[in-house]
Amino acid sequence: MSNLPSPSGGVDQFLVAPRSAETIGDLAAFEQALQSLPGASVLQRAGKPDRPRLVVGLSAAHADQLRNQFGATLIIEPNAPIQPL
């Protein structure tokens, strides 16, 4: 994940995953919606078929917009850095 090209400018990384097995289908709808947003992209597909997750690059404003649209069924949260302590 970390060797992926770093999103530039105002594009941040976000983690996206279904809240439950019943809402996995919403991930495809999310990706569809993502395609219409300038500068947004899928950076990584991970997880297992029954627990998929995406790492996407998009602006904070677009993330808010998508959260309003999909927040009930998908978790959309910043893919924040972790540090050694």
Add this chain to the structure above:
Amino acid sequence: MAGPENNNPAPNGHHPETAAPSPNGADPRVEPMAAAPTERYMIATRRVPGFAPASASDLANALPGVKIVRRLQPRGLNAFSVGAPMSQTPEILVAEMDRQRGLALQASAPPNVIVERDAFLRYSDDLRPFDFNGVMPIAAGVGVDVQIRVIGAGGKPLPKATVYVYGPGFPGQGLTNERGEVVVTVFGGPIQTIRAIYVKPVADHWDRMLQGIALQAGAWNTVQLRPLTEKFAGFPQQGMIGWGQRLMKLDRLDPSFNGSGVKIGIIDSGCDSAHPQLRHVTRGADLTNGGDKASWANDMIGHGTHCAGIITAASDTVAGIRGFAPQAEVHSLKVFPGGRFSDLIDALDECVDRQLDVVNMSLGSGEPSELVAQKIAEARQNGVACIVAAGNSSGPVQFPGVLPTVLTVAALGKLEEFPEDSYHAQTVEPQLVAGALFSPKFTCFGPQVAVGAPGVAIVSTVPGGGYAAWDGTSMATPHVTGMAALLLAHHPLLQAARAARNEQRVAQLFSLLASSGVRYLGDPTREGVGAPDFERVPGLAAPQPIGAATPASAGPAPMPGWGGNGFAPMGAPIGSVMGPTAWAVNPAALQRFMQLRAAGLI
């Protein structure tokens, strides 16, 4: 021979385009720049009476070569109000442009437009060598070159030592060359204003903090570091057991307690498996590199190698330090440098897939994550026990240490285990000292702290085959992970449960660890139930003295420069959840143990 290295960047973050002549008179080398670097600027409107409302977008768009990369919208209720108040933060544009253009834009902006550099933030790291409270950075003037030579025992030059120089302005830093020399440039005043120097060796020496010093300009100022062998005679050919392992009574356990059969994960910066004490670490994955099966052994930071040494250092080829579980199967899951939550989730997936038993997580984040929390809960349900560092920010416990599904570890220190002029001494806060033990000022605290463990001046392995003494809750955590591995491998309660990879086993493990805690401070928010102690684990076979294997470091006589830092050591714990005697047993834990035995479960 090349001149001394100068790794100190200019205050604006760019390398100087022309280098100053080096002190030895060698010609400076000037490296051409491939392209003019761009800088980020923030542009916003400012309400000024008498000026018409301005548009930051119009201003930025009017200039060629300006690229808007981000828009920060107003938030909160004010964002929706008509006639925004003067105090409201306006929309902010973040734009990239070359420096000349940025300066021109700043100079030409009308009064109702703000243009300022979008400068980098620095995170607060309390393990940074030194911090003078109240020091305000001042405008850079003429830089002062400070020539430092770092030597060890017998005047031997020490290369790759990091030297920090603290004056009235920003600290400067550099790395010593093969001759142990470095020139560090600092700004803000003449050399007489330098207030302190901190030298951090790469290995095998104690660090050193020098304050109230008188430096000479135009001459080499020599700093001599103490070798680790000053305290640990004959090390590493002659073995030693760290003060942390002794506090937890690892030295009272028979070497047959070695963690055999247990699988440990270390989510960190990798592990230098070429180290003589870590050659048995042969499994891992580099999650910063697509799960690469080999590059996990390239530990560029050293953090993971240090944690690995505490957990599993083996004395097959060199006596060195004693790891807790040298026969355990260790998996190094590399997420640093550059780790994010997604890498941590990948690593936890690996832990579940590989059926690991206990995972060391000497890491944290300033932000929470629901998905990481879910993954840790999933790991626990699969029998993976996550042991997590509390954090080093001197504040509340960091994520994921705040989660109820993990065992969170704060750091403890012990007086007389480090030289008085080392940075370790800076972690002592007088009001947090209790007998010989203390709560270091960097450790995070809060009700989530489950246990305290040794985390100051911890000697362990570093890449390249050497050893270093480091501080942090990161160093405390592997002490508990190592003990957890030994309990999983050798405690009858957990041996029987080892096949059952479930949440109950993790709960039992955490309960056993907690029931063995010895409180030294009297403040559960800084040490939880105290430091786990093998002698107080109910149901564990009686430990035996090692005898001949008693380390040279056991009970060392005080040496000059190793005083109690002004605090008289008393040495006795102030309390224990287990009772006053060495072999007292927690009644609740014993009752649980007897019930399980009566039920035929153990």
